């Protein structure tokens with residue numbers, strides 16, 4: 653059984669999507685929770701916890717919050733919930749007010765790159781889940797020494813590393829691609845100055861384990877920078893249920909310090925989230941797996 657996801661990002665989506673479901677037909681609390689889960693079932697091949705499992709208590713609280721606003725009403729007998737006229741208007745407003753849902757991966761990537769503007773040329777950077785080298789190549793062109801790794805975990809990614817190598821011929825030896833899983837990559841003697849990741853954490857089978865591996869691959873004082881989907885209503889408008897494979901802001905905020913990262917910053921770039929965290933120069937390390945958020 654999947655664990656229920658919670659926090660403001662999930663709640664905000666839930667309240668919107670309940671209105672969508674009730675706009676189509678009346679449903680009981682249980683039917684709403686089941687429908688939510690079955691619509692996000694496309695995430696299961698990536699990771700079973702990527703399915704949006706909603707607990708009954710969580711669904712009930714969302715419904716009572718919506719009822720307080722006058723947007724839904726409980727119909728008795730039968731215990732079915734229905735949408736009100738005000739609820740329909742609220743739904744339309746949320747959709748109209750939603751910012752441009754076009755893909756904002758490029759601006760999010762620029763934000764990540766901007767965090768590296770003071771990095772020494774020649775810094776050693778690991779790109780985890782590099783795919784065909786989208787980010788690794790940009791960084792090599794900036795003068796960094798880059799290792800791009802990909803586990804080839806999916807059908808679409810099993811040849812990525814070969815394709816990345818073919819595209820990397822002009823990068824003057826600053827760029828290397830290897831097929832590897834981040835949890836099995838040996839640590840270079842002094843560790844990486846930076847570990848980056850573009851739209852890959854949501855693809856990981858076990859994000860907390862991978863983030864812990866990233867922590868150990870960094871040199872003390874090194875930084876982890878990631879771009880991934882924004883979880884919540886805005887993320888949903890752009891990426892559909894797929895956005896729920898990513899970690900929400902609340903989950904990042906819980907997980908990163910539990911692993912030992914500090915100086916954590918997050919930037920919302922439309923429907924993407926950029927995460928910036930440091931492995932302290934010295935200090936503790938706590939295992940995150942106990943409080944795994946994903």
Ligand SMILES: C[S@@+](CC[C@H](N)C(=O)[O-])C[C@H]1O[C@@H](n2cnc3c(N)ncnc32)[C@H](O)[C@@H]1O
Nearest residue numbers: 781782783786802803804805809833834850852
């Ligand atoms: C959606 S692709 C992103 C590719 C590229 N970074 C981009 O932005 O276009 C995510 C990649 O992460 C890789 N991946 C998933 N889990 C991984 C792991 N544990 N170690 C290394 N790569 C992994 C997958 O094979 C996939 O190619």
